Amino acid sequence: MRFKIGLTLIVSVVFLGCSQKVDDFVVLKKAQKDYLLIKEDKEINEYASKELFKATKIFNSSKSVEDKKEAEHLAFMLKAQIEIAKQSARDKELKRELEKLKTAKIKALLDEKDSELLLLKKEAQKAKLEAKMTLEKLEALKELNAKETNRGLVLTLGDVLFETGRSNLLDGSMRAILKLSEFLIDNPERSVLIEGHTDDVGTLTSNLDLSLRRAASVEKALIERGVSSSRLLVKGYGEMYPVATNSDESGRQRNRRVEIVILEEGVDPLEMVLENR
Amino acid sequence: MENRIFLLSLGTLMFIFLGCASKNPPLQDISDAKMAILDAKDAGAKTLASDMFKNAEQKYQNMQKLMQEEKYIDAKYAAQKAYIQAKLANTISKNIKIQQEIDELMSEIRVIKKDFAILPKDEK
Numbered sequence: 001m002r003f004k005i006g007l008t009l010i011v012s013v014v015f016l017g018c019s020q021k022v023d024d025f026v027v028l029k030k031a032q033k034d035y036l037l038i039k040e041d042k043e044i045n046e047y048a049s050k051e052l053f054k055a056t057k058i059f060n061s062s063k064s065v066e067d068k069k070e071a072e073h074l075a076f077m078l079k080a081q082i083e084i085a086k087q088s089a090r091d092k093e094l095k096r097e098l099e100k101l102k103t104a105k106i107k108a109l110l111d112e113k114d115s116e117l118l119l120l121k122k123e124a125q126k127a128k129l130e131a132k133m134t135l136e137k138l139e140a141l142k143e144l145n146a147k148e149t150n151r152g153l154v155l156t157l158g159d160v161l162f163e164t165g166r167s168n169l170l171d172g173s174m175r176a177i178l179k180l181s182e183f184l185i186d187n188p189e190r191s192v193l194i195e196g197h198t199d200d201v202g203t204l205t206s207n208l209d210l211s212l213r214r215a216a217s218v219e220k221a222l223i224e225r226g227v228s229s230s231r232l233l234v235k236g237y238g239e240m241y242p243v244a245t246n247s248d249e250s251g252r253q254r255n256r257r258v259e260i261v262i263l264e265e266g267v268d269p270l271e272m273v274l275e276n277r
Numbered sequence: 278m279e280n281r282i283f284l285l286s287l288g289t290l291m292f293i294f295l296g297c298a299s300k301n302p303p304l305q306d307i308s309d310a311k312m313a314i315l316d317a318k319d320a321g322a323k324t325l326a327s328d329m330f331k332n333a334e335q336k337y338q339n340m341q342k343l344m345q346e347e348k349y350i351d352a353k354y355a356a357q358k359a360y361i362q363a364k365l366a367n368t369i370s371k372n373i374k375i376q377q378e379i380d381e382l383m384s385e386i387r388v389i390k391k392d393f394a395i396l397p398k399d400e401k
Contacts, residue, residue, distance in 0.1 A: 073354045073358070077357060077358070080358075080364075094376060095375060097379055098378055101383060101386065102382065104386055108386050108393070111393060112389055112392060112393045
């Protein structure tokens, strides 16, 4: 009898130690439930099928488990594998997003380059147009008998464009003044030297005075048409620099003049005045 | 008769005991766990998923202790847990890196688009 009781006791202890009903394993049941949820997840099925398969294997093993320790172990493994499957699906999703962004970056860079190119093209067109207009205006000045010299383009306003013996400009000079002012407004880097000259009739001082006043009249006309005074340098030389003989009327008329020297871009007018050359 | 029953019961008990305890060390599981930990380390898990990685390492250390005690079943479980946690740490680290790359790209695109927005409207 003692033997039977002892045997029963040993068998009971062993069975209780090695087995337990799966229903008691709360953690495992929770993991199994989580598995069943992700099993139906479309994204995990599509992007993490390999990891889902591993979870399925653990899940299947866990269905027949009777040992508590093993059940706890499988619950741990199943829970972790589910998380791996979720992270793997996320990995695929992130990689797709990354690829999209890489493409978006290239597109944004291309758009930016296109815009820069367009801007450069427009600037080039504008510069070309401006250069063309400048050239046209330069040509228009040349039509006014402007001559290219080593000092720059020289436009001469003859004696006939001033009132006799006075400094007032006559209406005939206005075409030249207008074209010149337009050219100077379009070319703000260019300065102008306005030099008055006379023949040798009269006194030296009166000739100097007249030449200066005539040059100043031209300066005033240009300023009235919008040219900055800082770009204009006025000189009166009287009879000092004749371009023809003063012994006949034709020569004297040529000597009575105002020369307007349009300097190259950035050239200081003081460098170009006659007394410094 | 009683002796026969006793012997049969003893045999059954021996069978059950043998079934409950494995004799062989879980070498493959240990190797897998070690490899997974090294891979996770290479993926930057030590900093990017530090808690998870630390847990994997602790489980691996625990497994080594259990091996010394010749508790092979527990050692097998510990190795498998170390393996799966290292794998998870690895995957999380990779995702964090991709997310960082995404954030950087988004920031770069924002800067490009901001520069682009500075251009005059008729130049776009």
